[in-house]
Amino acid sequence: MKNLFSKLIIIACMVLIASGGWIAGRGLMPGAMNPFDGSKASQDVLYQMSLGPRVVGTQAHANVVKWMVAELEKAGWEVDVQDGISMGHPIQNVIARRGSGHPWIILGAHYDSRLAADQDPNPANRILPVPGANDGASGVAVLLELARVLPANLNKQVWLVFFDAEDNGDIPGWDWLLGSRFFVSQLDVKPDEAVIIDMIGDANLDIYMERNSNLTITQQIWAQAADLGYQQQFIPKFKYSMLDDHTPFLKAGIPAVDIIDFDYPYWHTTMDTADKVSAKSLKIVGDTLQSWLQQPE
């Protein structure tokens, strides 16, 4: 299937080049895909790392918000920053919108990084912030590259939501999921589906089905990955039950899925750095979501 798919793409490219070029061809063919660039997503991970840990209340956190808004606007999305207070902490979710009506799909990822690396094997490091290359930056990078490559005419309403303050649970004065809980509490109308990505950049990518997620959408996404030849990375078996940004959606009765590789030995340690993340893994997740979103209804 993988080889056949590649050959078809090559033939399609040749036909498009022969008929006046890729860009002209893309404009004429609403279903044609603008390829997801894994190396661009990887650069976006490096950029976030260059800001420093994106801990709530820090300058790096303010800088990443400003940068995400600018990137999304450049890609032609309508962007809002949603301000709120949760457990006394000011939070900011970044919301990029395109299209209207139904189906209405939300793709989400948290952009904050955890303020304490409490799983670090070295006790002296446990008061340091998590660098958050995989746990934070990877999901943001995939959503931003999707913002650049998704066509404007998807025949559905799509929101890309960058959640704040997901990752400070089990720390005094905090809880998990502050940003996504606030976001769901502010919804007047329910979206049809929400898909969360978290920790999806591990160079050694093993994404199992998550037990709390909506089964139908999970099966659709894993089947899409298999069609693209990614069945080694999207493993069609259940493993973990996660508390993640999909949880507030599920509690509100909104079908939601968590795409997460929880087999990551650097989770909540100071070793969650950019060398653990690969462009290939980012592309596998980006390609899968792009194809899933571009399926006709």
Ligand SMILES: [Zn+2]
């Ligand atoms: Zn985390």
